[in-house]
Amino acid sequence: MTGKHHTQKASDSAMYFTLWRWHFYAGIFVAPFLIILASTGLAMLLLTNISGKDLDRTVVNVQATTATIEQQAASAINSVTAPDVANAQVVQYISPRAADTVALFRIKAEKNGDSIDNMVLVDPYTATVIDSFPRQSNWYYVFDSIHGDILLGTVGDYLLETAASLTILLIITGLYLWWHRQRNLKTMLLPKAQPKRSLWRVIHGTLGSWVSVILLFFCITGLAWAGIWGEKMMQAWNQFPAGKWGVEPLPQSTLVVDFAKKSTPRTNSNQATTHEMTTHGKSLNDGGSKDAPWALEQTAMPISNQANKQANLPTLNSINQQAQMLGFQGRYQIYQPKGETGVWTISQDSMSYDMASPTADRTVHIDQYSGAVLADIRFDDYNAMGKFMAAGIALHMGTLGWWSVLANALFCLLVIVLCIAGYMLWWQRRPTAGLRSLNPPARNKVASLSWQFAIILPLLAALFPTALVAVMAIALLDWLLISRIDWLKQLLK
Structure with a gap:
């Protein structure tokens, strides 16, 4: 019995040190990204609640009457008008968040062959322009760009996706290590x-235990925006089916693809048989922003039917009145039709900071020729994954009220402290002779892993492709170089 017990203890010890090394190497890579994500996330959280991401919380004096939408739009267009500016037009209107805040107009124009894309803040009572600036040029979008791809485009997106995927591995190994040491919850x-x-070990282990579940949740909801796991895997299989608009008659004849049936749509005699498919993401997302609700981003847009053309075409003012009659209140967004087959879109969702509750998400599409409602999509129409992501993104972004703002701010700070504590642990263990080695745990020990972890960890890696690629690349690098070159072996192993 003693020999068997000794063998089991040695096996447990070997597995402990193996997982510790995995945790160490994953942490070395992941921690800088977590600090960046937590810092930029905290900055965006504060900015959206202080000034608004487009300064939409700018305060105005409440008056008895408001200017018409046409008057406000005219002032916004005049703010960019100049002899060398042409084709200025409103492409998006954002209604005031409250009675004492500004209205926003997005104005596009051309200047000497270059495009102008400005956000214009207008006093809704006097139609006075309060401010005008290039779209996505303020500090919120700087932090958002860093948070989204660390200013490296697609490469940065893949790096952050890899970091988030490895963070899940980090959470699992970290919880095991702390459980192994403490033995009870x-x-x-x-x-x-x-x-x-x-002290630093206690801080790191305790904070890790407290925030692990929340960090896992943030990783999953953050990965929903990622280029591979989110866009190619989750979104592709969890989009709102374009053949189920919930409006009679179903506008299949005006859609390029019926995602519900995967068939070629019907057409009528007054309409071209083919046209380029436009998704919600292509139509509503512009300049890197994510304005389309997650569950609709890859869903095809309906199109306007010129056969229904009326003498008096819908205008921004009439669409705004229609939005209010449909029940839209507070901050909502109206998008102008794009092209001859485009539609008016009225959107209100928590992901765009329009309101607090994701269960109130709503997107309405209106025919630009007849003013008929083509689609009215609400939270209840999303599938299970779409609902989870709508609620999850609201929690992730802290849009559920002041309690969620404070909770998210505290979480961001705790993640930063957690990472710093991890680095301090390594610093305390560093070689006294200097930094000739990273001094990983259990140096020169033979790796050992239980069959449970041997199944769980590869399965997790397979669920998150960038993590699998990273692990395979590291293993190949280890076999080809690190294990064969003495100074690399000394530094890393």
Whole structure:
């Protein structure tokens, strides 16, 4: 029995040190990205609640009457008008968030062959222009760009997706390591007094236990925007089916693809048989922004039918009145039709900071020729994954009210402290002779892994492709170079 017990203990110890090394190497890569994501996330959280991402919280004096939408739009267009500016037009209108805040107009124009894309803040009572600036040029969008792809485009997006995927591995191994040391949930969350030299280990382990589930949730909801796991895997299989608009008659004849049936749509004699498919993402997202609700981003847009053309075409003012009659209140967005087959779109969703509750998400499409409602899509129409992501993104972005703002701010700070504590742990363990080695845990020990982890970890890697690619690349690099070159072996192993 003693020999068997000794063998089991040795096996457990070997697995512990193996997972510790995995945790160490993953942490070395992941921690800088987590600090960047937490810092930029905190900055965006504060900016949206202080000034608004487009300064839409700018305050105005409340008056008895408001100017018409046409008057406000004319002032916005005049703000960019100049002899060398042509084709200025409103492409998006954002209604005031409250009675004492500005209305926003997005104005596109051409100047000497270059495009102008400005956000214009207008006093809704006097139609006075308060401010005008190039779209996505303020600090919110700087932090948003860093948060989305660390200013490296597609490469940065893949790096962040890899970091988020490896963070899930980091969470699992970290919880196991702390459980192995504490042996019960109470001491994991509320550890007993420890020697001073163990302070950073206690901070790291305890904070990790407290924030692990929330961090896992943030990783999943953050990955929903990622280029591979989110766009290619999750969104592609969880989009709102374009053949189920919930409006009679179903506008299949005006859609390029019926995602519900995967068939070629019907056409009528007054309409061309083919046209380029436009999705919500292509139509509403512009300049890197994510304005289309996640569950609709890859869903085809309906199109306007010129056969229904009326003598008096819908205008921004009439569409705004129609939006209010349909029940839209507070901050909502109206998008102008794009091209001859485009539609008016009225959108209100928590992902765009329009309102607090994701269950109130609503997108309405209106025929630009007849003013008929082609689609009225609400939260209840999303599938299970779409509902989860709408609610998850609201939690991720802290749009559910002041309690979620404070909770998210605290979480961001705790993640930063967690990462710093991890680095401090490594610094305390570093070689006294200098930095000739990273001094990973259990140096020169043979790796060992239980069959449970041997199944779970590859499965997790397979679910998150960039993590699998990263692990395989590291293993190949280890086999080809690190294990064969002495100074690399000394540094890393």
